[in-house]
Each structure stands twice: as C-alpha cells, then as structure tokens.
Amino acid sequence: MKKTIIAIALLGIAIIFACRKDYAPDIGTDDPADFLTQSKSYYYQQAGKLGISAVSKRLSSLTAMKSSQITIIPLWNKSFISKTATNEFNEVPISTGAKKTTLYNFENKSADAKKDLIRINSSFQRLLIYKTRKGNFNQLKLTYLPDYEYLEKNHFDASVNQITSMTNYSGYVEYRTLKDEVILLLRFENGKMIKKRSPGKSVALLSQKLKASMKASLPSGIKDHLISGGGFETICVPMYITICAGGGDPYVEVCGEPEWIGEECSTVWVDYPDPDPTDPNDPGNDPCLDPANFYLCNPDFPNPDNPDNPPADPCANANALAQNEDFRERFDLLKDKAVTDSTKEAMYAYELSTNTYNFEESQDQGSVSMEFNEKIDGAIHSHNKSGDPIFSLGDIAAIYNTYADGNMKNPATFTMGVVTPAGNSYILKIDNINTFVNWMQNHFGNQTNTNAWTSSYLGNKDNLISTGTPVVSAWEKAFLKAIEGSGLRMFKGNANFTEWKPIKVDVENKVVPNPC
Incomplete structure (x- = not known):
C-alpha cells in the first residue's frame, strides 16, 4: 500500500456529520435481551485477547490517526438483532475514532469529487457478532459504502440495511476481521449481490479446494454455486480516513473531512459467472450470501474446535x-x-x-512430489x-x-x-x-x-x-x-x-x- 498521507479538500466542500443516522433512535427488537447479553460478553472477552480498546466512551481526534491502538466502541442500544434458521446475528453500529473507507468503483464511473465525498460521509461501519447453530460465536467488522444514486433516492441514508435485509441497497459491503484484514467484498445492485471478491490468490485457491472436498454434503444450490469458476483481477483503490470524536449518553459523534491516505493494490479472486438480476431465469440469489450458509461457503474460516470433541494432544x-x-x-x-x-x-x-x-523417490536432483x-x-x-x-x-x-x-x-x-x-x-x-x-x-x-x-x-x-x-x-x-x-x-x-x-x-x- 502506498503510505503517502495527503490532506485534500474535495472541491472545498466541508461536510461534518454531527450525528450519524446510524446512531439515531433505538431499534426495537422482539426479545433481544438474551442474545444481546451473550454478544456483549463474547465481544469484550475477545477484545481483551486482540488488544482492542473497547470500553472508553470518548475518543481523541488528535491521536486517533497516529495511534496503533485499535479502538472500537459498540453502541449496543442501537443493535440490529436478527435470526435465520441456523444463526443468530447482532449487527451493532460502532465508532472507531479513525474510520478508513476504501472508495470502490468497479463500475468505472466517472470521477466526481462531490459525489465521492458524499459516499464516504454516508458510509458506516458495524460490528457483526453471530452465533452458529452449534453455539459458536464469531465476529467481523462490516463497512457499507453505498452508491451515490442509491443515496439520492433514499434521503442520503443507507442505515436501514442489514446483511439479512438488504432491501433495494446498491453499493458495497466489506467484511474485515477486527484486526482490519479484508475477508470478503460484496457488490450489490437493487438489493441483490452481483459480484463477490476474495483477497489473495492463496485464499481463493484454498477456499475452492476446501469447498470441492466438502461439496458432496452440501445443499444442491450451494453445491452448484461452489463448483462455478472464477478469475483473478488486480485492483488499486483509493483509501480515505475520517477522524471523529464523540462521547456522551446518548452517544454523539462529530467527524471531520475525509483525507486521502493513498492507494491499496491487491489481486482478488472474482466468482464467475456473476448472477444477472435482470435475467428472469436467474433470480440473482447467491446461496452463499445467506448468512446461515456463511461457514458452508467460506470453509477457510471454519467453526472453532468443538469443546465436546477436543483434538488429540x-x-x-x-x-x-x-x-x-x-x-x-x-x-x-x-x-x-x-x-x-x-x-x-x-x-x-x-x-x-x-x-x-x-x-x-525423486528423479535426478529434484525434490520428491508431496501431492x-x-x-x-x-x-x-x-x-x-x-x-x-x-x-x-x-x-x-x-x-x-x-x-x-x-x-x-x-x-x-x-x-x-x-x-x-x-x-x-x-x-x-x-x-x-x-x-x-x-x-x-x-x-x-x-x-x-x-x-x-x-x-x-x-x-x-x-x-x-x-x-x-x-x-x-x-x-x-x-x-x-x-x-x-x-x-x-x-x-x-x-x-x-x-x-x-x-x-x-x-x-x-x-x-x-x-x-x-
């Protein structure tokens, strides 16, 4: 990644979001108390292991960009809790003090500084905590980057969306670990995923091999999806950072103007063929986007060891x-x-x-084959x-x-x-x-x-x-x-x-x- 730090003012527009809509009135749920309590317990336990500052209620805008400390403040009373046949989910708005946004534009739309600035300011991050049917907890960090056209049609607010309810969302959803490693990037149009990218050749190849080895036991829809092909693409994407400070109860956050911090270039695996949402014979539904199928479709992130069946010493x-x-x-x-x-x-x-x-035995001076x-x-x-x-x-x-x-x-x-x-x-x-x-x-x-x-x-x-x-x-x-x-x-x-x-x-x- 290019490390150059350059502060720029996009067309002189100074936009400060004093109160993100993702922090607005509490979201009601049927009965979230039990899972919310479990989510909190799991998060704070893992935060300690990962060295994440997760308790502070106030962020310093002066030190956030320079600090190597990862800060995540979950706004638990704004949790979006949902459930599928196999998993439970808690999607929690978060504040990080220094929000990094990767300005994806795979449609190659003409650059528009004003629109890009609005997209960046309208992006938001959430902590995703989910429990599998085996009772295992896991967590990821989501970043939603909506398209400008979508924002224009939806009052410049995309916060109604959740991974289990994308409505008519058009834009990107980026999945990262809490250590900021990209796992997955999804492209949506009108609420349907049309492209999925995985970082790195080895990750993609491992994923494909593991999927192939287990596909005999998968539901037919997932099996058909996993045996489809794909290809590698090299992309370079501009990155921005937005410094924010917040505090109080209810929590209020004030953010400055995004600053360009360089480009990130990587080779990614892209699944083909992409579903076409305009094709009446193909509903465009990727079974691997169903959160209930997360582990089936991403076996390179398998369930933790089952405590009832520990590995041999x-x-x-x-x-x-x-x-x-x-x-x-x-x-x-x-x-x-x-x-x-x-x-x-x-x-x-x-x-x-x-x-x-x-x-x-090897021939001549070669190495022995280990396949x-x-x-x-x-x-x-x-x-x-x-x-x-x-x-x-x-x-x-x-x-x-x-x-x-x-x-x-x-x-x-x-x-x-x-x-x-x-x-x-x-x-x-x-x-x-x-x-x-x-x-x-x-x-x-x-x-x-x-x-x-x-x-x-x-x-x-x-x-x-x-x-x-x-x-x-x-x-x-x-x-x-x-x-x-x-x-x-x-x-x-x-x-x-x-x-x-x-x-x-x-x-x-x-x-x-x-x-x-």
Whole structure:
C-alpha cells in the first residue's frame, strides 16, 4: 500500500456529520435481551485477547490517526438483532475514532469529487457478532459504502440495511476481521449481490479446494454455486480516513473531512459467472450470501474446535509414533538416504490403520512430489545434501495443500517429518488447524507477504551464522522463530527415533522445551 498521507479538500466542500443516522433512535427488537447479553460478553472477552480498546466512551481526534491502538466502541442500544434458521446475528453500529473507507468503483464511473465525498460521509461501519447453530460465536467488522444514486433516492441514508435485509441497497459491503484484514467484498445492485471478491490468490485457491472436498454434503444450490469458476483481477483503490470524536449518553459523534491516505493494490479472486438480476431465469440469489450458509461457503474460516470433541494432544501422538516400530524403521531408512545420497530425496506417505507406507523417490536432483491422491495420516521424507537442514517452505505448503485437498485423515494427528543430511530428524504437528490455515493465508496470500516472510526467516538465519552460531543450529533457531504463531509445533527426534521432544526458541534465542 502506498503510505503517502495527503490532506485534500474535495472541491472545498466541508461536510461534518454531527450525528450519524446510524446512531439515531433505538431499534426495537422482539426479545433481544438474551442474545444481546451473550454478544456483549463474547465481544469484550475477545477484545481483551486482540488488544482492542473497547470500553472508553470518548475518543481523541488528535491521536486517533497516529495511534496503533485499535479502538472500537459498540453502541449496543442501537443493535440490529436478527435470526435465520441456523444463526443468530447482532449487527451493532460502532465508532472507531479513525474510520478508513476504501472508495470502490468497479463500475468505472466517472470521477466526481462531490459525489465521492458524499459516499464516504454516508458510509458506516458495524460490528457483526453471530452465533452458529452449534453455539459458536464469531465476529467481523462490516463497512457499507453505498452508491451515490442509491443515496439520492433514499434521503442520503443507507442505515436501514442489514446483511439479512438488504432491501433495494446498491453499493458495497466489506467484511474485515477486527484486526482490519479484508475477508470478503460484496457488490450489490437493487438489493441483490452481483459480484463477490476474495483477497489473495492463496485464499481463493484454498477456499475452492476446501469447498470441492466438502461439496458432496452440501445443499444442491450451494453445491452448484461452489463448483462455478472464477478469475483473478488486480485492483488499486483509493483509501480515505475520517477522524471523529464523540462521547456522551446518548452517544454523539462529530467527524471531520475525509483525507486521502493513498492507494491499496491487491489481486482478488472474482466468482464467475456473476448472477444477472435482470435475467428472469436467474433470480440473482447467491446461496452463499445467506448468512446461515456463511461457514458452508467460506470453509477457510471454519467453526472453532468443538469443546465436546477436543483434538488429540500432539505430544501424546508424537510419543505414540516413537513407540511404533514400523514408523521408526521408515525414518531410519530415510536417514541413511539423507546422509549417503547427495542427489535424491525420498518419502513415505503412510496410513496407520492399514500399516501402509507408500515409497517415492525423486528423479535426478529434484525434490520428491508431496501431492497425495488419498487420505493419509502423514508423510516423512529426506532432504538431499543440497537441501535445507530443516523443513522447507515447500514442506509447510504440503501440509496446507494436503488439508485443502481433503487428503488429511485427521488434522489433530497429522504428521509431517523430515530427516536432513546432518542426520537431524524433525516432525511437525498441528496444534490448531484454524490458526494454521489463517496463518498461511496471512503470510502466503500474495507474493509480497511470501517475500516478507522468507526475507525475515533467511535474514535471521544469516545473522545467527554471522555471530558465530553453527550453521545447522542457525537454521533450526531461525525456522522455530519463523513459525511462531502458526498453529504448528515442531519436535526433534533422538538418534534412533524413540523420542520426540517438542521445542521452541525463547526470547534469548535459545532452543528450549515446548511442552503441550
């Protein structure tokens, strides 16, 4: 993103919204008390974990733009509560002190500074808290950016809309995490979604793979939608920031004039074919827009682990592998291959219930293929003498793709193993599949992020070597540091693979135990 901060006055128009209509009289609901109470409890619990300032009733316009602190003030008494057959929703107007607005214009309409200013000032944000039929709570931040023509026909107020009730809305709805990461962008015309965009190639590909793996169990309408194609588009969109200050009870907010802060460029996945709301044979209804189908259509954001069915302990699972004679024997064979063969790599993909170990060897100096056509419990492989003395980025990607392709029997017990030319052996276990998937998307969703992760990882390794750390140890420490927060746990094996110790690096860059 271009970081240049430039304050501009659009045609000299000074518009200050002293009291947004989204903060106007309370919205009545049938009986929202129980779910409203649950929503508040969930939000404040998560806000503490995310480091979000969520309690303050007053915002400072002087510090809001410069502060790295995320501030969200939910206006609970203005909640829009709704319910579908499977989910409950609470859409809450919020104040953030520094509202960022991305001025989307995919229709390529002629620039009009006055109209754009009105669109920005008429945009608004809400906190969406929803509970699934399994009782799991989740939350996102919504930004509504209405079209000027829609505003002109609706008294310049779009706040009547909700995700479960879009009436005749024309404009955009942007879905972000509370950490401000874009998840989804929807384009509406006359109350119907006509285009959906997902950020980043990896996100889209993972989503498509996961959808394909689960589509057999989906309702027919969703199944038909998910198997449709799509394509990538690169877009650059201007961004604006509006500084606001507010307080009091009832809450009143005063906002300044929007300021341009640069452009955001990204590659996005666009679902095709787009439904045509003018086609009488196609009502233009995307089943994935039904909030009840949110998880079905966005499996890269799956439900949290079910507390009634907790995942297997990765340390206990690693200990079980240490007692498995067949597993140890395969690792020993790979160790011989890694130490003695300077060119080839080898791999065993295994399935424990049938005690099946399928062997594969690379040709010439190439890497072994780690694409699987059936469900497996794990894969262990060797690196040749020109390979990394630790897991490679390709090895991490293989874990990701195995899960995305539906070929991982159980993420909680899946194992990726490697033995290196130095004679060291390691395995990776998945602590939390949700964390791992999101980490992959955040770090490898586009080439820029991939380059940043790789540069940090290798730079750390080089720095360690330059300060006297032995080469193999430098690789090990740098890799452990690079996968922090990934949802993965690394184990190091002893010489005969009868023990696997979970390890990490501490603040002093020492390798220390990492018990489960």
